[in-house]
Amino acid sequence: MKKILIIVLIVVGLLVTTLFVCDLAFDGVFRKECKVIDCSNKSESPSLYCSKHQCNEAGCSGGSTYSYCYDHKCTVRLCDNKKDPGMDCCSEHKCLSAGCNNVTDNPNTYCSEHACKILVCNNPSINPNGYCSTHNCAKLGCTSLIFTRSNYCFTHKCNVPSCINGQDEDNPYCIEHHCLYNGCTERIIDILANYCYSHECQYGTCHNPRDGSKYCYLHE
Ligand SMILES: [Zn+2]
Ligand SMILES: [Zn+2]
Ligand SMILES: [Zn+2]
Ligand SMILES: [Zn+2]
Ligand SMILES: [Zn+2]
Ligand SMILES: [Zn+2]
Numbered sequence: 001m002k003k004i005l006i007i008v009l010i011v012v013g014l015l016v017t018t019l020f021v022c023d024l025a026f027d028g029v030f031r032k033e034c035k036v037i038d039c040s041n042k043s044e045s046p047s048l049y050c051s052k053h054q055c056n057e058a059g060c061s062g063g064s065t066y067s068y069c070y071d072h073k074c075t076v077r078l079c080d081n082k083k084d085p086g087m088d089c090c091s092e093h094k095c096l097s098a099g100c101n102n103v104t105d106n107p108n109t110y111c112s113e114h115a116c117k118i119l120v121c122n123n124p125s126i127n128p129n130g131y132c133s134t135h136n137c138a139k140l141g142c143t144s145l146i147f148t149r150s151n152y153c154f155t156h157k158c159n160v161p162s163c164i165n166g167q168d169e170d171n172p173y174c175i176e177h178h179c180l181y182n183g184c185t186e187r188i189i190d191i192l193a194n195y196c197y198s199h200e201c202q203y204g205t206c207h208n209p210r211d212g213s214k215y216c217y218l219h220e
């Protein structure tokens with residue numbers, strides 16, 4: 001009688017140890033618990049995951065806390081979508097630029113190479129790693145950021161501090177602020193003038209060009 005008791009104890013001991021060591025659960029057959037930490041559901045053979053945590057991809061025996069295993073889910077951390085074929089991410093996390101396969105953190109945006117450098121701007125950049133058409137200087141070939149309220153950057157806007165117009169070609173001032181004398185790049189005397197100090201008639205409020213002397217042909 002004593003012998004039988006000892007054998008029973010040993011068998012029960014072995015059984016408990018086996019269940020513990022191999023992480024098996026018993027419901028008629030021995031099955032492993034789902035590999036997801038804290039999930040006590042039984043795995044669905046041949047998968048190591050329970051039906052809830054198994055990858056939704058047909059034929060895949062992987063699993064995760066997402067709808068797809070890490071091989072089949074979008075690589076953006078919290079995204080639950082499936083990867084697009086041949087891609088690292090789902091269609092929502094692919095850069096919107098045609099032909100670019102880079103992954104974006106926010107859905108339906110551009111990657112750092114194709115997004116405007118202004119963080120709050122969702123427009124595509126017109127130069128790689130540059131600004132969008134709204135934030136890029138309007139001067140052809142310039143890749144600088146526009147000056148506040150201007151369409152031009154600090155280098156290409158009119159040199160009159162309060163003026164936001166672009167410079168006239170080869171001139172530090174815009175068409176409204178530079179002397180109208182051919183080839184002159186000086187600033188006009190004041191907002192009513194047409195010419196700079198050396199090219200405007202000195203007579204009172206006359207805004208004609210000088211004619212060889214200090215005055216125009218009318219005031220010589
Ligand atoms: Zn999978
Ligand atoms: Zn995604
Ligand atoms: Zn891109
Ligand atoms: Zn922009
Ligand atoms: Zn510029
Ligand atoms: Zn100007």
Ligand SMILES: [Zn+2]
Nearest residue numbers: 179184196199
């Ligand atoms: Zn002038």
Ligand SMILES: [Zn+2]
Nearest residue numbers: 201206216219
């Ligand atoms: Zn005059």
